[in-house]
Amino acid sequence: MYDAFLSYSHKDKHLAAAIRRAMRRLGTPRRRRSTLRIFRDDTDLAATPGLWPDIAAALDASAHLIVIASPAASRSAYVGDEITHFLAQEPRRPVYVVLADGTLVWDRDTGRFDPEVSDAALPALAEAFPVEPLVVDVREAGRATLADPVFRRNIARLVAPIRGKTVDELDDEDRLVQRRSLRLTRGAVAGLAVLLVAAVAAGLIAVSNAREAREQATRSTARYLAAQSRQLLRSDIDLGMLAAVQSSLLEDSVGSRQALLLALQQDPLVVGTARPDPDVRLDAVALSPSGRTVAASTGKRVRVWTAERSLREVKTRDIPDVRAIALPSDDEVVVAAASGSVTTWNLRTDQAQEWRPAEGVPFLDPSGELVAVADQDNVLTIWRRDHTRVATLPAMTEQPAVVTFSADRAGVAVVADRVLSTFRLPGGEPAREPVPLGSGYTSGVAVSPDLSRVVADIRSADGHLALTDLTTGAVVKLPRMGGTTITARFSRDGSKIVTGEEGGRVGLYEVTKTFGSSYRVTAVPGHVGFVTAVAVDAAGELAASVDQTGRLIVRDISIHDDMDNGPFAEAPRLRTGRGRVSSVGFDVTGTRLLSSDGAGTTRLHDLRDGTARSLTTAGLRLGVTEIIGSALTTGQAFFLRDNALVRQPVDGGTEERVGDVGPQAVVAASGDVAITGDPKGRTLLWRRGDNGWSSSDLAGDPAEVTSAAISSDGRFAAVGRSPDRVDVWELAGPTRIETVEGVERGIIGLNSPVVTFQPGTANLAIGRGDGTVLMWDAVARTRSEPLVVSDKSIEAIAVSPDGRFLATGLANTPDVTLYDLPSRQPIGTLQANLDTVTALGFAPDGGRLAAGDTSGRVAVFDTSVASWRDRLCRVAGRPFSDAEWAALIGAADRPAACRT
DSSP states (O other), X not given: OBSEEEEOOGGGHHHHHHHHHHHXXXXXXXXXXXXXXXXXXXXXXOOOSOHHHHHHHHHHTBSOEEEEEOHHHHTOHHHHHHHHHHHHSSSOOOEEEXXXXXXXXXXXXXXXXXXXXXXXXOGGGTTSOSSOOOEXXXXXXXXXXXXXXXXXXXXXXXXXXXXXXXXXXXXHHHHHHHHHHHHHHHHHHHHHOOOHHHHHHHHHHHHHHHHHHHHHHHHHXXXXXXXXXXXXXXXXXXXXXXXXXXXXXXXXXXXXXXHHHHHHHHSTTEEEEEOSSTTSOOOEEEEOTTSSEEEEEOSSEEEEEEOSSSOEEEEEEEOTTEEEEEEEETTEEEEEETTSOEEEEETTTTEEEEEOOOSSEEEEOTTSSEEEEEOTTOOEEEEETTSOEEEEOOOOSSOOSEEEEOTTSSEEEEEETTEEEEEETTTOOBOSOOEEOOSSOTTOEEEOTTSSEEEEEEOSTTOEEEEEETTXXXXXXXEOOSSOEEEEEEOTTSSEEEEEETTSOEEEXXXXXXXXXXXXEEEEOOOOSOEXXXXXXXXXXXXXXXETTSOEEEEEHHHHHHOOOOSSBOSSOEEOOSSOEEEEEEOTTSSEEEEEETTSOEEEEETTTTEEEESOTTOOOOOTTSOOOEEEETTEEEEEETTEEEEEETTSOOOEEEEEOOSSOEEEEETTEEEEEOTTOOEEEEEEETTEEEEEEOOOOSSOEEEEEEOTTSSEEEEEETTTEEEEEXXXXXXXXXXEEOOSSSOOOSSOOEEEEOTTSOEEEEEOTTSEEEEEETTTTEEOOOEEOOSSOEEEEEEOTTSOEEEEEETTOOSEEEEEXXXXXXXXXXXXXXXXXXXXXXXXTSSEEEEEETTSEEEEEEXXXXXXXXXXXXXXXXXXXXXHHHHHTOOSSOOSTTOO
């Protein structure tokens, strides 16, 4: 009889051996034989002519099956046969999954691992689990031994159910056993310790080993948290954000930066999240007209938060059987209960007044001025806040599911039995013929505030939302986000629709004022289970949503409206001109930005107040595909005007004409040294002396100059020439010291190569047309192996001052690709929805990155890791709870993430 059968592919045999060894050793004293029997064919099956009968017998005799999942295992017929045989036996026995490599993503809608994004999913396990199974992730473990805390914790999760214990019980038992063994060992050592020097030496070694073990444990925990963050973001967004922050605090590594970046991009619209009573359903939500206050209800308790920068709970009040909430202002909440009572709660005085217009099911106007009550005969009576009756509507065939008042309160729309009826107010006369909405979820219907449009989830073969113009009868099909729409709301102007679905997604729809001419859709995750209610503020800038597990999420949907800001952009995109941005650069403070474009415009932007001034008002206007350069260095701007290079102090002072350079030139500068290069290959080195500016020709071929750069100390310069050549110069001579040419994969870019020096160093970065980056040390005269970034040409490149970040802009790509330069590993992309990025530049402190595109726009990104952590903490709005941290890591003390 075996306790467990270990199924794995040949490629994972070393990990399988380590897992078996660790499972048998956990909880077993040293020098004693383990009582846990685990079948693994390399050790437990003697060579026989026919192996399968013995394997089948071992499967039949095993109480549990442990499958080591990986891309190799998913392709293994032997692993599939073992799983199929084990699952065919009755009664069904437990199956556990160990993720060794690749990815596994559980699809709640289908109840299986999603084969589209799970390269480690085994086909034989497709129907094996009625609920999401235990998946033990060992990918981030430092070492496959019990000395590694992450690996040890995962082994305990496997062994605990097999031994019939909890993880904590097993952990306590193992620590007790090992402690006893350790005491015996220490006694023996003490008996042999005869030399003081040896004891001191041993102590020093122990301290060093302990320190190394702590550091290794910290690194392993950081990597485990980074991996867990990726998983948690799919189902528990704020917990995933906290895991990413704590991973970064423990270790500033590629993995932790990837986790931070992914957390920020998971839902870049989130302002804040809250979960006041875990697993207690929130079923009503409202936003004040200003969007600064949000209220939600569990059905018997109403909670109020402020929603500026993050969510902060400020008030709570017990009100039984809540059915609807309205926030007429930031100081007042109107609550309607199932009994028909209406409570007005003043948040400033914390006083409440109650009145009961009628018995029945209540519906509220967002302004709180009107309340409608449906009685047991499905007759809807509408009352004003001053207790006067407005109208009594004809009896409906069913109890109304949706009641929407027009923004001017001159009409009301009622949905009952999937039929939409509209009435005039006061009076209650029908405004138009009833409109059938087809089959679908009754509450998944929304009517625009002007009562001219209705959106409804249609249960049809293609599954879509139908947006209907009630005036013309025209219908537009909107794609559904995946699950049935449970709830929906229009913005006040009717241009946005927010929906909540049964799968936890929130849909953001934008429809143009010209009905049906175009629309845009975004689906955002973050909820678990049904989204029970949604709300939109008066300006259509914020949306709030709640779910059945008690989670509230507030999103900034004005970002979605313009899409000028990604999760890292500090301000709306700067308009520099009409042509391609060819250069961007910060001043020494990082608060001013110089940009030039192909339309002959050079602007200086002040990021502190958003102002900008043009330095080329009398400049020559060039075609949009032509290049014009500029450089900002030590308080002075160099740029082209009327075929001449001009120098101008940015804080005022006399403009200085450096010399003639011809049109369409590239410019680089450092201090009192500048370089210009034009499409005909003419390259000039400019120096400022006692008698003014002088120039010398840097000899080269007639190939077009595509880029130029000068090191910060003015010692070295690099000139890129089309299609694939870079000349490196030592400017003291000047002397050409290197020519880098040729690409690795035979691809030539339109504007490559591009060059830049890491600020403060002589390290040159070269972006090439074949999508590779080459680093060249001008002092040591050494080059790196090419770093393959993409199969697209590199159109822009920048290196952060500390040398950690490498940023690249790729052809026909709207985002910026970010790499960790020391490890040569990708971190992710910075999204700002630009056109092709053609110019990049870091601020002197590395905390900002400017990116210019082909359409004359510039985005400024936040690239400070500390700022990334702060942003995530503002969104999460809380630290780890003791229970969350214990469930995640097993430690008693909470970590420092987001505690202040």
